[in-house]
Amino acid sequence: MAKPPKQPKPGTLAASADRHTCYELAVQSVEPEIDMVSDTFKSIRKRKPRVIREDFCGTANSSCEWVKRSKNNRAICLDLDQEVLDWGIKNNVSSLDPEQQQRIELLNCDVRNFTEEKADIILAMNFSYQIFETRESLRDYFKKTREGLNEDGILFIDAFGGHESYREIKEKTKYDGFNYYWDQAKYDPITGHMLCYIHFKFPDGSWLKRAFSYEWRLYTLPELQEILYEAGYSKVTVYWEGTDDETGEGNGEYFPAEHGEDDPSWIVYISAEK
Numbered sequence: 001m002a003k004p005p006k007q008p009k010p011g012t013l014a015a016s017a018d019r020h021t022c023y024e025l026a027v028q029s030v031e032p033e034i035d036m037v038s039d040t041f042k043s044i045r046k047r048k049p050r051v052i053r054e055d056f057c058g059t060a061n062s063s064c065e066w067v068k069r070s071k072n073n074r075a076i077c078l079d080l081d082q083e084v085l086d087w088g089i090k091n092n093v094s095s096l097d098p099e100q101q102q103r104i105e106l107l108n109c110d111v112r113n114f115t116e117e118k119a120d121i122i123l124a125m126n127f128s129y130q131i132f133e134t135r136e137s138l139r140d141y142f143k144k145t146r147e148g149l150n151e152d153g154i155l156f157i158d159a160f161g162g163h164e165s166y167r168e169i170k171e172k173t174k175y176d177g178f179n180y181y182w183d184q185a186k187y188d189p190i191t192g193h194m195l196c197y198i199h200f201k202f203p204d205g206s207w208l209k210r211a212f213s214y215e216w217r218l219y220t221l222p223e224l225q226e227i228l229y230e231a232g233y234s235k236v237t238v239y240w241e242g243t244d245d246e247t248g249e250g251n252g253e254y255f256p257a258e259h260g261e262d263d264p265s266w267i268v269y270i271s272a273e274k
């Protein structure tokens, strides 16, 4: 069971920090992500996508980027947590112009229950679908996304893995004004269940401990591909990250691939065509 967030000491930098702002800076890269899904949709379907449904939208950051890109773009954003939706409205949607705001909708809704409108693209990013911890419940969710897509619609998800992802380790990354910690606190090899936290540490030594917590099953890529096909998708593609020749690190560009490498830690995108 996840422990609750720890309240920071009053008067510290952590006490005045906003966990959602830190999350968006440290975790999300909405511009390249929207480039990737939009370009991939166009190259597969030979038309521009218009309606995006962002499942597990959190602060709806990706959808705000989407509606900024074209006056023909619309976004439907689904999340169960009213606190995070309210934050997204106050901080992200409110910085769109009034016309852009007309084309984005944030709904407090379970991703499995939305049936009102079909989308060209459904996004389920940052591994959120892994909360469905049995194959049956994940297949049911993927089936519902398929039903929620237009005839030529495409579901995009991401996935992570590599042998480091099975270890109980904390990884630190430095950002302007804070350090970000990805904490793989518990992994159960029998069930695949995993408990992870995000913490932030500030220059005065104060912490936002357990600012976010995640409990999910770490699915493998063969499992995800199989379950997507079982849910009725006609074609599933994994996109592996290219390598920067100089650093040997990932270069942020993703290519369709049938085979990967034994990287200690990787992130991929997956497209599933209706």
Ligand SMILES: C[S@@+](CC[C@H](N)C(=O)[O-])C[C@H]1O[C@@H](n2cnc3c(N)ncnc32)[C@H](O)[C@@H]1O
Pocket (backbone or CB within 6 Å): 027, 028, 055, 056, 057, 058, 059, 078, 079, 080, 081, 084, 109, 110, 111, 112, 124, 125, 126, 127, 128, 131
């Ligand atoms: C890891 S965050 C993802 C945030 C964002 N999509 C991103 O890419 O960073 C997961 C979000 O899923 C929401 N969530 C969990 N279960 C849900 C469900 N069944 N339906 C809708 N939202 C759900 C949580 O409230 C949380 O905001």
